[in-house]
Every structure is written in C-alpha cells, then in structure tokens.
Amino acid sequence: MDHAIDRLIIRNARIITENSIVEGDLLAEGGRIAAFGAVPGKAEGTEELDAGGLFLSPGFIDLHNHGRLGVNVMDGKESSLETIARGQMSHGVTGFLAGTSSAPWDKNLAAVRAVTRWYAGEREGMARCLGLYLEGNYFSMEKRGAHNPDYLRPLSVEEMGELLEAGSGAVKVVCLSPELPGAAAVIRFLKERGVVVAAAHSNATYREALAGINAGITQSTHTFNGMRGLDQHEPGILGAVLTDDRVICEAIADGIHLAPAILDMMLKLKGPDRIALISDSVELNGLPEGQYRFGDRTITVGAGAIRLEDGRLAGSCLSLDIAVWNMVTLAGASLPQAVRMASLVPARALGLQDERGSIAVGKEADLILFDGDISVKEVFIGAKREKKHEP
Ligand SMILES: [Zn+2]
Incomplete structure (x- = not known):
C-alpha cells in the first residue's frame, strides 16, 4: 500500500x-x-x-448492506459499488461487505463475480470493501420477508461450491435458514472453507437452530427481523441465538425494525461484545420520500422506513452513525459500547480483529x-x- x-x-x-x-x-x-x-x-x-x-x-464496519442512492450490489456494476462505498464512508464506515439479495441464479453469479473483480483494490474517497455477504435464495418460505419467493432455492453443497468458486476468496458470509433440508452439511462445508454462516429468514424451532449452531453458525442475520417469534413453549431460533454465546447477533438499530425496548433487551442478553450493528441499507436509502416501482412491486419510502405495499419492511434507510447514536439514546449503551458494536464486534465476526476494528x-x-x-x-x-x- x-x-x-x-x-x-x-x-x-x-x-x-x-x-x-x-x-x-x-x-x-x-x-x-x-x-x-x-x-x-x-x-x-x-x-x-x-x-x-x-x-x-475506529471507523465503522458494516457487515450487511445492499445499496443506497438508487444503486444496488445486484446491479453488478463497478459504478454502483463505488456509489455505495462513497456513501458508506460519508457515514463513518471504513470497511463494509457488499450484500447480495435473492435473485435468479445467473444474476446472483454475475453480482458475485462483479464484486469479486472489484473489491480488493485501494481507492480514493471511499470505504474499503471487505468482501461479499450473500443474503438470498436459501430461506424459509414463511420468513422470506421482502425476498422474492420465486428465487428461493434448496440448499446444496454443490451449489455453494459454485458460489464460492465464482467469489474466489471474496465470500465472507453466507446466510441460510438452518431448518432447510441439508443445512448441517452446507454449514460444515462453508465453515471448513473459512466462510461465516449466518442464520437468516428462518422459521427454525429451538432444536433446529441449535443444530445449526452446533454445525457452525456463528451469526444471526438482522435478529428478530425475518424470524419466528419467541414463544415460552417453543423458544425457536430467537431463543437459540439470543442465549448462545457462540452467536453474534446483527441488529438493525433504527428504532423501527427493532423497538427501543428490544434493543435494550438484546443489549442485556447478548452484551456489547456479541451485537453487531448493521445498516441493512437498500438502494432507496438516501432517495426522496415517495413511491417507487420495482418490476411488479411498489415500494414506499417514508417516515424513516422502506415498506412493501402490505406494510412489510423491505430493508432500511439506516447508516451506522445513526445506529450508534440510537444504541446510546434508545438502548442506554455507553458510547464506547455502541462504537464497539459498530467496529470491533463486526471485525471479530469476520476474524479481522487483529487488523482493524479498534x-x-x-x-x-x-x-x-x-x-x-x-x-x-x-x-x-x-x-x-x-x-x-x-x-
Ligand atoms: Zn434480510
């Protein structure tokens, strides 16, 4: 350098x-x-x-973001990735993972290849891209959230191998629902190759989630969002990820995806060393309020949220500077704790804690x-x- x-x-x-x-x-x-x-x-x-x-x-590290200012990682374009990296930097992010989302298989591979070609270089005026966060295609139908059901796919070690090959070394995190058939083998396959596995968009029971953690899951994707709810008889995936110290829980701390009391509860349960603040920012983040058309879907931006027609949330307009502020003001974290959740914890989630994050x-x-x-x-x-x- x-x-x-x-x-x-x-x-x-x-x-x-x-x-x-x-x-x-x-x-x-x-x-x-x-x-x-x-x-x-x-x-x-x-x-x-x-x-x-x-x-x-320390500069913030955003593990999970998909786009902003009208561009998306799935565009597969260098100019889009640069817009994202510049926008991230303006909010204090110095390192981020480029997040994909559910798409037809070829589009997925194209986006993975585009980020892989682009990410490693040193560039002026923008945050460092630390690799890829693959969110998409391997989710439960019930908890898919805003992901298009047509693109959900069964899990297979072969297909995961193809994704890792397309992303040669760039794929850092893969999201999946641990209750899907074949999950344990795929989780072990990824873990052996140094890829972090995150439980996401999941309707797993407590036992299914625990089996996933035992197989190697170490992260929980936007915890609470896109997950089976807590129940006193069936604690479900939330019961597992909130109580198991092997798991770092991502949180979208915008006060909308998670009510302030839930942020407080997560902080009390997990502590500041096992919560990673993420933006989950999407391409409408930073655009004026109003209605936007995506294929056959209408998405509304307003009141700090991005929603589908039926009211479901479709990503956030959050940035990590605001998330840190919210953890202090809404959840009672100290400033060093809130900063740690946006820097050292995400660095540790990726195994980069000796190089960056504090x-x-x-x-x-x-x-x-x-x-x-x-x-x-x-x-x-x-x-x-x-x-x-x-x-
Ligand atoms: Zn998601």
Missing part, C-alpha cells in the same frame, strides 16, 4: 478505545496506529491535525472524527485523510 504521508498525528481528541475514552493524541505510521495518549512533538514529514476535542473512533497499537489506522451527535467530520483510511462526499 502506498502512503503519501507516512506519519500522521491527530491532536486534542477524545479517543474512544475498546473500553474507555481517553483525551490526547494519536500517532499513525505507515498506515497503522503507532501510539496514542500523549504523543511527543512534531517530527519532519508528519501531517498534523487538531481534532478540537472531537471524538476519535484503536489499538499495530492496527490499521481506519479512523473517524465525530462530534457529540455522532455527526462524522473526518475519515481516515490507512491513516490517509479522505475527502467526504456528502450524499
């Missing part, structure tokens, strides 16, 4: 570390965090910046500065100060 400036000092910041907030400076060298706290005087060839008391936080010596200097309202002012990727593009 090429860095124009090797040393960066950010002075006078409130630094959000993994567990606390410390006032001081941060030094980055060669794109990585070299020291923080008190950093001695300026040396030659150092870019220095006064943060003016803003919060300095302010710690040796990690990539993917950093953001924001004010007390979590309004993002500056973004640094690999210690390089990026120009923010307002959406």
